Amino acid sequence: MPTNEFDTNNRSNAQSASSELDGESDNRGSQSEKTAIPDVQPQRHHDEIRSYDEIGEIFKKESTVRQIKSVLALFFVTGFGVGIAGYAVVGSPDVRGIFEPAIITLVLFGPVLGVIAGLQTGSVLSGEPPSQVYATAAASTAGGHLLFFIVAFILITANVAAPVSFSNYFVPCLIGAIGTAAAGSAAVYTTRT
Structure with missing residues (x-):
């Protein structure tokens, strides 16, 4: 008879274990229905920008604001110096018809300043995320070119x-600003590789 007791004990243990497992699976099913499984997003790389809010946050950072002010000051001082030199040359009676070449020079000189400012931005913000550095370089050099011009x-x-009339030169000024932003961003790229 011991085999019967053993069989009976095993059967009852197996039945209780089976009912416990069934109960656990029922509990798990009801718990998963009650508790939402967290949505796991893939970890994003630090240089990706997911929204316009993040771009706004970049321009609120103190390091970004300080660098934009520095670049705008560089463009302003250079624009002032070039303007004074241009004032003297254009007003000279010996030099006529130089106004158009002077304006063309302004448009073409912007990207040169953009490279200088981009190198500076890349160096100053070297410890910051790439998205911040590129955005800072592009915005500051484009705005700087407009200010310079x-x-x-x-x-x-x-x-x-x-x-x-300035309106006659507005489009070349904007195109020059785009070129200057591209040159500034490309210069940042050279400091980060």
């Missing part, structure tokens, strides 16, 4: 006899 244009045209 406007300051130099005002000073140069102050000594021109015929009235000159």
